[in-house]
Amino acid sequence: SAVISQKPSRDICQRGTSLTIQCQVDSQVTMMFWYRQQPGQSLTLIATANQGSEATYESGFVIDKFPISRPNLTFSTLTVSNMSPEDSSIYLCSVDDTGGLAEAFFGQGTRLTVV
Amino acid sequence: GNSVTQMEGPVTLSEEAFLTINCTYTATGYPSLFWYVQYPGEGLQLLLKATKADDKGSNKGFEATYRKETTSFHLEKGSVQVSDSAVYFCALTGSGGYNKLIFGAGTRLAVHP
Numbered sequence: 001s002a003v004i005s006q007k008p009s010r011d012i013c014q015r016g017t018s019l020t021i022q023c024q025v026d027s028q029v030t031m032m033f034w035y036r037q038q039p040g041q042s043l044t045l046i047a048t049a050n051q052g053s054e055a056t057y058e059s060g061f062v063i064d065k066f067p068i069s070r071p072n073l074t075f076s077t078l079t080v081s082n083m084s085p086e087d088s089s090i091y092l093c094s095v096d097d098t099g100g101l102a103e104a105f106f107g108q109g110t111r112l113t114v115v
Numbered sequence: 116g117n118s119v120t121q122m123e124g125p126v127t128l129s130e131e132a133f134l135t136i137n138c139t140y141t142a143t144g145y146p147s148l149f150w151y152v153q154y155p156g157e158g159l160q161l162l163l164k165a166t167k168a169d170d171k172g173s174n175k176g177f178e179a180t181y182r183k184e185t186t187s188f189h190l191e192k193g194s195v196q197v198s199d200s201a202v203y204f205c206a207l208t209g210s211g212g213y214n215k216l217i218f219g220a221g222t223r224l225a226v227h228p
Binding site: 025033041042044045048086094103104105106107108109 | 137151152157158159160161164215216218219220221
């Protein structure tokens with residue numbers, strides 16, 4: 001299993017500003033994943049982050065809006081840039097199980113409100 | 116690509132009632148199937164999973180069976196409790212393997228005493 005810590009847990013931000021969300025894992029993992037959960041909706045994968053390479057973005061998400069860093073095997077950040085109210089969501093970090101259990105572990109999420 | 120269709124909510128039940136939340140999927144290959152639960156104000160937790168056809172996942176009184184012939188993975192519990200009130204998400208692995216999950220829309224369950 002993996003324990004994932006996300007910071008901040010919540011924030012209220014002004015439109016036009018940027019917020020960086022941190023994700024720390026208690027073990028080394030190859031890939032980390034960032035999801036968005038818009039109000040009342042399901043989770044959508046934003047991007048996959050590998051250490052030492054650029055993140056791979058899903059359709060509809062771009063690096064300029066959601067830059068991601070992955071400096072080592074236990075840490076990643078997601079930045080939500082030039083925010084608008086439509087960016088108000090819960091952002092979740094996720095990692096694979098490394099013990100072959102075929103399951104994903106999620107952080108507690110960051111609840112972002114843009115005003 | 117792979118996709119999940121999940122029963123819409125909200126579902127409102129009395130304590131000790133029987134619960135079914137329907138989930139069907141379309142997929143190429145042989146995906147793994149999951150149910151995740153999100154309690155109020157918390158992150159996602161894995162509730163149960165099944166990795167191949169006819170597998171039954173179970174946890175905390177919840178069960179779901181991987182039915183390849185009907186492409187379904189319905190969640191059931193024989194007697195719900197107030198503490199089961201949460202949002203339940205059906206999910207499957209995308210074409211890239213278990214590291215990319217595709218989620219259903221989620222079903223909100225409210226259990227009343």
